[in-house]
Amino acid sequence: MDGNFILITVLVATMLGMAIIAFAGPSPEKARKRRVAMIRGRHSDSAEALLEARMRKAISNRSTGAEAKMLVSLIPNPENLTKRIRMTGKKWTLSQYMTASAGIFLVLSAFLMVRGFPFLMAVMVGMAAALFLPHWWVSRLIKQRINRFNAKFPDALELLTRGLRSGLPIAETLGIVSSEIPGPVGEEFKLITERIKIGKTMEQALQETADRLGTPEFQFFVITLAIQRETGGNLAETLSNLATVLRQRAQMKLKIRAMSSESKASAYIIGCLPFLVFFMICYINFNYMSPFFTPDPAGIFGLSLMQVIGIGGMCWMAIGAFIMAQMVNFEI
Template identity: 75%
Template sequence: MDGNFFLLLMLLTALFGMVAMAISGPSANQASRRRVDLIRARHSGSHDAILETRMRKAISNRQTGAEMKMLTSLVPNPENLTKRLKATGKKWTLNNYMTTCAIIALVLCALMLLRGYPPLLAVMLSLAAGLGLPHIWVGRLITKRVLRFTSKFPDALELMTRGLRSGLPISETLSVVASEVPGPVGEEFKLITERIKIGKTMDQAMQETADRLDTPEFQFFVISLTIQRETGGNLAETLANLATVLRQRSQMKLKIRAMSSESKASAYIIGALPFLVFGMICYINYGYMSPFFTPDPAGLFGLSLMQVIGIGGMCWMAIGAFIMAQMISFEI
């Protein structure tokens, strides 16, 4: 019991420290002094001031890399994780993501230790939840944003087609889409135009967006522009045909979703029914289900027989849900 209390105290101390670090920001006096120094250096024409400005910029650019190196030991592939965070469209950093994972893991571990679970089981389950729940949430945000982008992308192509037919160059049509189309489409095209303005080629700017979005629709768009630039032809007609193809793909996806809706509803009902019955029984007669929440030191990993059976049942349900999801998944 003393060991559990000491471990719980350490977890709570680490949790409060991480929350304080996440909430607290940089000093206001230091930030104002830094801004004044930057303005003074920017408007000074001396060689030393220009050199100092370049050094400050280089150091500020290296801070992100240092932060990435500090978290490399905790993240197996920080580049892919950073790419996923950028694909959400939110201004989240790798440091914010890892702080959230650690807070979730520490809170769950503290709660399980207070409930009397074995320390090893509490640490394992809390780590799994701390790493899994943010990953699932980020995946849902990416999927939602990609769906919004895909639904509005044909409208952007048609707007580009009208601009090209009216005599505008391709760079101007990209700016028009960035300013006229709302949502993720306008945001991504705005990033493309900004990259072109700072000196990158159109192919490089679009390929970076294609790598971040990872959607076949935008890949078709990039390939169409590349082929047209190499072989020539009517770009407006090419984009109009591409917009038609993408709308047909969207209609086919909606048709497949409608045809598989009955199977999905059945899977949701069958999957949720055991948890609903479990919750109702706990609400009506908690004493009957109390052994499920009581750990057994003599059992496997400190688990009682009911807990082992429950974990096994959830594993089998997860396998069945995976099989049903693969049966109704179609590639278009």
């Protein structure tokens, strides 16, 4: 039997096993029994039953760490990765993230080896894709969610202003915003109201959301409320002015993006075209590009002349891409 076929079979079986481990949840019968026990303990008058219900809830909310331990243990800083995943608004876990990375690595490595690429190169390309693609996708989801939040946040401030002018307290207006504004704004304000209900102060609830979002717009809102609670004043008028400022910031960002779109498109095309052509030639005729991957013991540090030229070209392209990125990056 062909060795490549055996290798691909093992890689596919490993990927399917990890996917089953990561995405498999508890059985419906166990979930039903757990919910019944929690409801029974919550409505019991016994102090022991109440304590047991609280402990069960704390254990259920705690991450078990039993899901794909081997994959999760490879993460150098799981706290930061968990925070990034939460910023996407998705209910993903670290095990699912690492399973997706492992699946990309296995599929791409197997595909490249079938196409005749060297084993070491196929593994290195697969590892690079497994590290880069999930990180890029999470960053893209975070950016999209923050943009949708910033687009609706001035509307939330206007709604807060109208509620305060009608005589409602700030805590109740936060609840109205959570139910009336759709999307990430409503979700974040709902989390704020839930934290306030369980005993946290408003400043703590707002600061936790500000730390998770990491946007200057929401940080302005938190600072405005903190200053108003210390010094007093017309909060409705302050929030109305803040909404106007945030709308003007959004308009300025759109204007800058429109003015720099041509430069960004040129940078993307110039930066991606050499790599696309290189990989297309490797895919069509790898033997033609094989001298590029062949070391030369008599060369510089064991590298051939083609490899030295390629590394130098990538360094100059990286410098040019950095300069172009700084030219179109404006702080507002």
